[in-house]
Amino acid sequence: MKNKSITIIISLLLIIIFILFYKGLQNPNIYIPKSNxxxxxxxxxxxxxxxxxxxxxxxxxxxxxxxxMNIWSSWCVPCKDExxxxxxxxxxxxxxxxxxxxxxxxxxxxxxxxxLGNPYDIxxxxxxxxIAIDWGAYGVPETYLxxxxxxxxxxxxxxxxxxxxxxxxxxx
Amino acid sequence: xxxxxxxxIFLLLFNFCSSHAQQNDLEYKITKNLRCLVCQGQSVYDSDxxxxxxxxxxxxxxxxxxxxxxxxxxxxxxxxxxxxxFDPEFDEKxxxxxxxxxxxxxxxxxxxxxxxxIRKN
Numbered sequence: 001m002k003n004k005s006i007t008i009i010i011s012l013l014l015i016i017i018f019i020l021f022y023k024g025l026q027n028p029n030i031y032i033p034k035s036n037x038x039x040x041x042x043x044x045x046x047x048x049x050x051x052x053x054x055x056x057x058x059x060x061x062x063x064x065x066x067x068x069m070n071i072w073s074s075w076c077v078p079c080k081d082e083x084x085x086x087x088x089x090x091x092x093x094x095x096x097x098x099x100x101x102x103x104x105x106x107x108x109x110x111x112x113x114x115x116l117g118n119p120y121d122i123x124x125x126x127x128x129x130x131i132a133i134d135w136g137a138y139g140v141p142e143t144y145l146x147x148x149x150x151x152x153x154x155x156x157x158x159x160x161x162x163x164x165x166x167x168x169x170x171x172x
Numbered sequence: 173x174x175x176x177x178x179x180x181i182f183l184l185l186f187n188f189c190s191s192h193a194q195q196n197d198l199e200y201k202i203t204k205n206l207r208c209l210v211c212q213g214q215s216v217y218d219s220d221x222x223x224x225x226x227x228x229x230x231x232x233x234x235x236x237x238x239x240x241x242x243x244x245x246x247x248x249x250x251x252x253x254x255x256x257x258f259d260p261e262f263d264e265k266x267x268x269x270x271x272x273x274x275x276x277x278x279x280x281x282x283x284x285x286x287x288x289x290i291r292k293n
Contacts, residue, residue: 029212030212031209031212031253031255033209033251033252033253033255033256102222103222103226128226128229129222129223129225129226129229130226130229130230130233132226133223133226133227133230133251134251135251136251136252138209138210138223138252139209139210139222139223
């Protein structure tokens with residue numbers, strides 16, 4: 001009797017463990033951080049792309065309008081793909097596009113913008129990639145839609161047509 | 173005399189461990205416990221991605237600024253979530269995770285004790 005109950009308990013435990021592991025294996029194992037939506041934007045000071053002066057981000061994100069913060073680099077191929085969509089958004093009146101040039105060579109970045117056009121109202125430099133971490137980014141490109149210093153939408157990876165439509169709908 | 177020998181060997185081994193240059197290095201410890209989000213099986217210390225290299229710089233900067241280990245973990249958890257840590261912290265979500273091995277160990281011990289020792293007597 002005692003042995004029987006032990007066998008039942010052990011088999012039940014094994015079945016539960018099997019189900020747990022089986023379910024666990026079905027889950028995708030690529031983790032995408034999603035924790036910084038509806039969070040306040042970080043404050044940082046960085047050099048500007050067009051001049052050597054350093055500026056605090058609070059002076060940029062102060063107006064009551066929409067901002068699009070785009071982390072980009074000339075060596076990043078998906079950034080090239082999304083550039084056309086950024087250009088499209090730069091024609092909108094009620095949004096300001098702020099760039100963060102991530103771990104790039106200045107000359108390459110210049111060439112990139114000369115070739116493809118410059119959609120940015122202002123560009124900060126992040127040669128060490130530390131500001132991007134402050135924003136919770138882990139690669140390029142990443143884009144944040146901001147209003148009143150709050151991140152309302154975060155896009156990991158290149159922008160596409162659906163993102164642009166969605167952003168246009170939000171800022172209208 | 174026999175005990176002294178044991179103590180001597182123990183101390184010798186222990187000393188070899190701590191003579192490892194990076195053993196006491198907090199920076200090494202922290203970056204070993206951070207998961208690189210680009211190549212997700214690797215620690216930040218082992219990874220050579222742009223993200224991992226920036227994180228190494230950031231950890232160094234935060235330590236230089238006088239932040240404690242836990243403060244750095246909290247900062248990164250706030251940015252990337254609990255997943256960035258290889259060792260999840262002990263809280264209401266991870267009680268099961270941390271306590272299960274101990275529980276299984278105790279159950280196993282009790283089983284062995286009951287099956288072998290009591291039966292022998």
